[in-house]
Amino acid sequence: xxxxxxxxxxxxxxxxxxxxxxxxxxxxxxxxxxxxxxxxxxxxxxxxxxxxxxxxxxxxxxxxxxxxxxxxxxxxxxxxxxxxxxxxxxxxxxxxxxxxxx
Numbered sequence: 001x002x003x004x005x006x007x008x009x010x011x012x013x014x015x016x017x018x019x020x021x022x023x024x025x026x027x028x029x030x031x032x033x034x035x036x037x038x039x040x041x042x043x044x045x046x047x048x049x050x051x052x053x054x055x056x057x058x059x060x061x062x063x064x065x066x067x068x069x070x071x072x073x074x075x076x077x078x079x080x081x082x083x084x085x086x087x088x089x090x091x092x093x094x095x096x097x098x099x100x101x102x
Contacts, residue, residue: 002035004042005065006085014040016059024050036090045084052080 018038031049035042066085
């Protein structure tokens with residue numbers, strides 16, 4: 001599963017089996033990475049996010065978290081930096097059927 005933590009204290013857990021797509025856009029300090037799960041979309045804004053794509057493709061990430069943009073200059077310039085994370089419910093998403101014991 002993938003844990004997503006926001007700076008304001010919100011936490012989510014998404015099973016990798018529900019990932020349907022990932023899309024990276026932008027370059028430099030203005031990048032966006034969108035992860036589409038069955039019922040939610042996780043949007044990451046930041047820098048060097050393209051470095052996360054191979055990790056996502058191989059399901060090797062276990063946690064993502066954002067940090068205020070003011071900390072970007074203090075971080076490692078070779079590592080991804082997430083300045084904002086947002087999670088939104090996909091309107092009209094088809095709910096999964098409830099689990100039933102057989």
